[in-house]
Amino acid sequence: MPSQIVSLDVNGERREFIAAPGATLLACLRESLGLTAAKRGCAQGACGTCTVLVDGRPEAACLVAVETVAGSAIRTLEGVATGGDLDEVQSAFIDCFATQCGFCTPGMIMVAEALLDRDPDPSEADVIEAISGNVCRCTGYRPIVIAILEAARRRRERAVTR
Amino acid sequence: MAKLRGRGYASVNYPTGMNLGGDPSQALIHATTTGTFVVSLSSVDLGQGIKTIAAQCAAETLGLPIENVLVDTADTDTGPHCMGTFASRGTHRVGNAVIMAAAEARGVMLEVAAEELEVDAADLETDGTGYIAVKGARDKRVHITDLALAAHFKHGRTISGRGIYLKEPSTPVPETGEMDPDSCQAHACTVAVVEVDDETGVVEVLELFNTYEVGRALNPAMATQQVEGGAWMGVSHALFETTEPYYPARDHGPRDFAGYLMPGPADLPVQHSLLLERPADNGPYGAKGIGEMTANAPIPAIANAIFDACGVRLTAMPFTPERVLRGLDALRTEEPC
Ligand code: FES
Ligand code: FES
Helix, strand or coil: CCCEEEEECCCCCCEEEEEEECCHHHHHHHHHCCCCCCCCCCCCCCCCCCCCECCEEEEHHHHEEEEHHHHEEEECCHHHHHCCCCCHHHHHHHHCCCCCCCCHHHHHHHHHHHHHCCCCCCCHHHHHHHHCCCCCCCCCCCCHHHHHHHHHHHHHHHHHCC | CEEEEEEEEEEEEEEECCCCCHHHHEEEECCCCCCCCCEEECCCCCCCCCCHHHHHHHHHHCCCCHHHEEECCCCCCCCCCCCCCCCHHHHHHHHHHHHHHHHHHHHHHHHHHHHCCCCCCHHHEEECCEEEEEEEEEEEEEHHHHHHHHHHHHHCCEEEEEEEEECCCCCCCCCCCCCCCCECCCCCCHHHEEEEECCCCEEEEEEEEEEECCCCCCCCHHHHHHHHHHHHHHHHHHCCCCCCCCCCCCCCCCCCCCCCCCCCCHCCCEEEEEEEECCCCHHHCCCCCCHHHHHHCCCHHHHHCCCCCCCCCCCCCCCCCCHHHHHHHHHHHCCCC
16 A cells, blocks of 8 residues: 555644555654654553544544544644643643643643533543543642643633633 | 451651762853853753752842743753752752852852942842842842843853752761761651452552651642652552562563553542651752652551551552452461351
């Protein structure tokens, strides 16, 4: 099978690149498009640090063959901030000290974005469920759960004042 | 069959730094032409927060806002030497080196400000917002941005400083083994509350009470982060993690995250953490190191809590259901009912 041209909508921008057969979405984002926020932790779907949103759904980009999502809308951590302004999830991660080494952070934030997109007022159990596929070695998870709940609160507050 | 509750505690004294060869680290600091103080280090921040601590130490010593400090740890080939981030030494060694470098830079900064304002350097003070002012005449002042420009283009001065922390090397006395191995020691105690299911052997850690004497917590939120993240790792070692479950046979060893068990976000104990501060005289602003020790005390505390709950004394980690059940079986054979 020859390499093929794949087109994706990445963070609102149409991107085209050449992908070898079976190339993963993660490899294409990192190597062809230079978007290195999504990390390669395990390359087998077990750590979650490669998580990006595919048409709004969180997916382990290391497991997705890129040709199977051709034409989809992909959202990565690079697309979360508006210009230099961090969004609620990013700023809550900072304010709640939810990151240490930061290796899990890109995946945690994308999972949180997907959760808050579909449920603006999640319970603590919902948050735990949402991040349960993401491994963190540093924080003990608790600050991450608190940060996501705080981000939800800030986003609801902003929605009211807008 | 029942769920049995137990409580146990364990304490740890942990050395800050080591002392073979004196365990030195260096820091260099210089002001850019716009008054940003660049702290050059070869120390690595892998999430423990040394860049934040170095910036805090520099800002405090310089008397400038933390926004005026930029910590550069980019290159161990070209940076001033650091022995490394190990032995819970970063805050202590690097913090002290940064303070020494920043103190020298502050001296130059005040000298240049004295020239600029045509006053005596001894009459100057910093206000923490970026101004260097004459004591008692606050309107006679210069901002660090203007001063750094003037230093470079007008006075021909570099506002810079050098720092190193070296503990006097100590080698063991051959007869006694006596030596001075560390710079100070941090102390901690953890109380664990567990529940043991005597039917399944599953141990659940319900609560951890962590008390840490850390000299001074330069950044209390980050110190708590270390304590609670470390305690999580302690729980993980105590109950889950092993690469060799049937050592020396490696047959059932995990190969990846799917098989290497760690507690997830739904398995967390409630943690209560308390920092006690008794400044160490040789620590940077009194701080001791607390990096590595944080995973230690929870493990024996959990072992003791298991013993308290069900009488099983486990000495090999992790405290898996299998080990708990074997222990319970052994107790039953000892005292048949
Ligand atoms: S790298 Fe994709 S889940 Fe670990
Ligand atoms: S912050 Fe290090 S893995 Fe989560």
